[in-house]
Amino acid sequence: MAAGILVGFFFKWLLAGQDERMLYLLGMGIPLKALFVDGIFHIGGEIFIASLKMLVVPLVFVSLVCGTCSLSDTTALGRLGGKTIALYLVTTAIAISLAIFAALLINPGMGVEMQSDASFNLSEAPSLSQVFINIFPSNPIESMAKGNMLQIIVFAVLFGIAMAMSGKAGERLSAVFNDLSGVIMKLVTLLMNLAPYGVFFLMAKLFTTLGFETIASLAKYFAVVMAVLVLHGLVSYGVILKLLTGLNPLIFFRKMRDAALFGFSTSSSNATMPVTMEAVTKKIGVKNSVASFTVPLGATINMDGTAIMQGVATVFIAQVFAVDLTLSDYLMVILTATLASIGTAGVPGVGLIMLAMVLQQVGLPVEGIALIIGVDRLLDMTRTAVNVTGDAMVSCIVGKSENAFDEAVFNDVNAGSKEESVDFHHLR
Template identity: 60%
Template sequence: MKISNAKLTRNILIGMGLGLILGLALNFSGLQKNEWISSLFIEGVFDLVGNIFVRSLKLLVVPLVFVSLVCGTAAMDDVRKLGKIGIKTMGLYLLTTCIAISLAMGLAFIFKPGQGVAVAETTDSISITEAPSIWEVITNMFPTNPVQAMAEGSMLQVIVFSILFGLAIVVSGKPGQRILSIFTDLNEIVLKLVMILMLIAPYGVFAKITVVFAVEGVDAIWQLGRYFFLVILALVLHAVIVYPSLLKLLSGLSPIRFLKNFYKVQIFAFSTASSNATLPVTLETAEKKLGVNNSTASFTIPLGATINMDGTAIMQGVATIFIAQISGVDLTIGQLLMVIVTATLASIGTAGVPGVGLVMLTMVLNQVGLPIEKISLIIGIDRILDMIRTAVNVTGDAAVTCIVAKGEGQLDESIYNSDTQEEVARS
């Protein structure tokens, strides 16, 4: 089955634009408050189509990660090579997260988003599950029941089990090779399933965007405009300056070509607000458009979708300074360093699902003694910001993957530098 990438991307953009227009029209007209329209369309048809779209992507996550990572690990017949790639990947993910939160906090000190906010004395309460400690996160990486881990979507556990299974295939000789051939065929089938499910993407994007803007509107944005646009500024700077700079500096690859070949994934990430839901598209694009070998992409991309949350770290950096300013608290240098360290480590425990960044923000605020209840101020606009920062998260996953792959000789530059339009014409 042939699917035109150009046509699919065009339809997704059309769906996003129409969803934005319809959602804002419903919000401005007040029709979203009409019980009949809300129950039948916003909470009914549109929500149903949007949820089917996201669920159809999520159903691929566990089988795709497991099958692809087993194939990738088994393809690395040198265990030391896997360890080298793992250390490089983890180091780069932590580096970009440190840069992200430092950039966010620096901008927050310059533009002072909490200055003059009229709702600073809010008494709204919020109930948020307590964030796990870093030690709990590390312990929970290792599954006691791999089937349960897959059923619950515990991606770190799935990744660990997949790597161990792949290594077992390597050392099993001929029986391992027979099993590997089965997994190789399964990998092709799963990728075909991704292509099939992409057919509903434009409708899913339209429905998701319509619901978000019909419910949220722009009122909350105006009330906290300085915070809202500062987070967006930090996200954009990180995506278009930090990642391209690291890509050029550490690999010599063209940042412009990277962004041209990857923008479709950013659109998907924006519409789903979930790194995990976008993972099938990210992985396929890393291999087919960026030229990364499956043995590397199948390791770095799922790992990044689980632990690399630069967009979330940016939100936490700006939000921490914002809450400190509206609370009249001057953070010391030691507290600021604690925020950087805590937010960086918290990103490891941040699942790639919508809204979880607010949970991890509680860990950061607790570390510096800021009131957790102030999080209620930013909840209204966080859904929209969550969509943008997810696009940044997946961009970081792919950028680090390209850097690692280039350094390990696992990147086909002829694919990376190929013209997307020429590929579409050939398809």
């Protein structure tokens, strides 16, 4: 990651807005930007992201079926789901409340007179009733093809319950799914061997194209969002983890470092899911029967980082356009953003769609989003790292409360850190 950032800064300095700067090889002039930034960096990064996304649907479906069918008490599933969803919604509400409080304290939009040539095309957000209807798939194969996580989760849970109730047939199928789960996790291990190169390409391209002039003009807004993200990601999660489980937050954060960095580099909770799942089960010690439910669900409905951006952005846009919001407006922002997170996909940039819904709810101009688009990419990366950490924190709490947590693994500094080398020479 560090090497990619340095290379990105180097190319930004080298190109300095001159896309036609050439590299001469064998007497031929090749544009540097086309060869490296739009070529090698772009292709390498996109292949890496595609490889991560390739694993998401099979990983979620197979792991969730295995976890569900292993629950001997079907009432445990309802208890598990209730705890998980309640914790995710509570942490999201805390996140946006913290963001609004910080923004009102610092006033990032006061005295700002900004003009923006950027535009934002609003995609209409579904109603809350439609969000709940959309959770249930009419065609599970189509849901898998489109990567609709909530629908995949519902189908996998129902499938797993049916397997658990099917006697011998269910036991035979369970053995097949357990074998499949082992194969998919081996595939995750294979991909992790390529991860450093993928992260390098992603960072190199991003920091070549990132416009720091825009960040300078929005420095106060950027600083408030970043500060609240760090505060919530470290302090709020650490305190909640300590209070509800008694576990050492420092050990937790150390073991989540790799997954958080992956989230930062990919800007996608869904793409990071294989890495999060590996960290939660192998490094932290949450049993697969819980992690296979809490992690995919968290990647879909846990949007604490996005909620923080929405809270600060709402106050910022209101101040820029000199609109006074009442206490009831702020309460509406908290409620809307918390509930809207349920139906939001864990993909880059989706927070802006949610923000449009929140702004409409309190009568603020949606055009204000154009003011913050320029700095949203870097903030989006940090938001994803916070979201991924939140997924793991809730998994710990739920796992501990369900006696599906191995504290010896959690306290073992070397758990899950042994690198597996892959020998391809024996393949013919």
